[in-house]
Amino acid sequence: MVLPILATLALAVMQPVPAASPQPLDPATLGPAVGQTIPAFEAQDQEGRRRDFASLEGPNGLVLVFFRSADW
Amino acid sequence: MELEKQLEGLRRRGLGLAALSYDSVAILKEFSARRKITFPLLSDPASKVIRAFGILNEADYPPGHLAHGVPYPGTFVTDAKGVVRSRFFEKTYVERRTAASLLALAGETPEAPASETSTPTFTLRTWASNDAAAPGQRVTLVLDFEMKSGMHAYASGPHGYRALRLRLEPQALVTIHESAFPEAHPYHFAPLDETVPVFEGRFRLTQDVTLASGRDFAELLKTPNPALTIAGTLEYQVCSDKVCFAPAALPLQWTIPVLPLDRERSPEAIQHKPGKT
Numbered sequence: 001m002v003l004p005i006l007a008t009l010a011l012a013v014m015q016p017v018p019a020a021s022p023q024p025l026d027p028a029t030l031g032p033a034v035g036q037t038i039p040a041f042e043a044q045d046q047e048g049r050r051r052d053f054a055s056l057e058g059p060n061g062l063v064l065v066f067f068r069s070a071d072w
Numbered sequence: 073m074e075l076e077k078q079l080e081g082l083r084r085r086g087l088g089l090a091a092l093s094y095d096s097v098a099i100l101k102e103f104s105a106r107r108k109i110t111f112p113l114l115s116d117p118a119s120k121v122i123r124a125f126g127i128l129n130e131a132d133y134p135p136g137h138l139a140h141g142v143p144y145p146g147t148f149v150t151d152a153k154g155v156v157r158s159r160f161f162e163k164t165y166v167e168r169r170t171a172a173s174l175l176a177l178a179g180e181t182p183e184a185p186a187s188e189t190s191t192p193t194f195t196l197r198t199w200a201s202n203d204a205a206a207p208g209q210r211v212t213l214v215l216d217f218e219m220k221s222g223m224h225a226y227a228s229g230p231h232g233y234r235a236l237r238l239r240l241e242p243q244a245l246v247t248i249h250e251s252a253f254p255e256a257h258p259y260h261f262a263p264l265d266e267t268v269p270v271f272e273g274r275f276r277l278t279q280d281v282t283l284a285s286g287r288d289f290a291e292l293l294k295t296p297n298p299a300l301t302i303a304g305t306l307e308y309q310v311c312s313d314k315v316c317f318a319p320a321a322l323p324l325q326w327t328i329p330v331l332p333l334d335r336e337r338s339p340e341a342i343q344h345k346p347g348k349t
Contacts, residue, residue: 025131025144027127027144027146027161027162028161030126030127030144030161031125031126031127031146031148031159031161032125032126032148032156032159033156033159034156034157034158034159035155035156036155036156037153037154037155037156038125038148038150038154038155038156039124039125041121041124041125042121043092043114043115043116043120043121044097044114044115045090045097045100045112045113045114045115046097046100046101046103046104046109046112046113046115047101048097048101051090051112051114053154056088056089056090056112057087057088057150057152057154058082058083058085058086058087058088059086059152060085060086060087060151060152061086061087061088061149061150061151061152061154061157062087062088062089062090062148062149062150062154063082063087063088063089063090063147063148063149063171063174064090064091064092064147064148064149064150065075065089065090065091065092065145065146065147065171066091066092066093066122066125066127066143066144066145066146066147066148067091067092067093067143067145068093068139068142068143068145069093069094069095069099069139069142069344070093070095070099070100070103070113070338071095071099071103071338071342071343071344
């Protein structure tokens, strides 16, 4: 099992300080950037239908909103 | 849901709309019925799509937490091929840009301009992207200019004219972001042989503001008809190739009714349970 050890070493090198309070991530740097293509995805809508990008987009594209929860 | 109100504006621009969360189909079905939502709400109970997009928020919500599996809230706007054209993410979860703000930035014009001012050199229509806003929301104040024929306003640059600038009065309940100007054009004034950046014709200046959190609004929300007044001054100088007007300032004001936060949950039987996905 050479790979996991190497991976652990790599992580150890990349994170020399055991961060007690990690820097908050800036969500602006996460996920596909402007100019990149979003990953293919599939999910059920509220009626239980399978939906993907092609079934959701309009002629000029899609506004895809990620929200936290409709429950709380 | 604020998005529902913007559906028509998005359709006019040829954009589809969908909103995804880690909720079950049952929660989304109940929510869309209760809130009369007609666009697709997508269920991602195992956070598979959220992970594929790389926006799972595990830093704040580790496994076992009720909210484990939620994304950093935000919006991607793509073209017809799925290439990201713009994206909107805020630093903290309580802050989110409204869909109406997104439309205002995309050039949408409101049906009823809030306020119109005429000066000798331009007409100004000011409005806010939302006719009401909730704590944490990022909304856009819009200034639509229509310069009179031959007139130009100065953009900031190395020159002695007063550059167009919006100064909002600081206040505790609002974070004021940087104003966004359109691209200025170089204007050559032959008598002085100077070239300066100017704005001409019709153009839009936008100014984002983010409302403070619900806790900060607790007192205000107890008053009847709670509203937020954002006041400021527009500084500018306008000239043509014949006449140059003195530097001027115009007081401006936006009043935005403040909405209470929505605390209503789905029926208990289908609610998220802590530690269960």
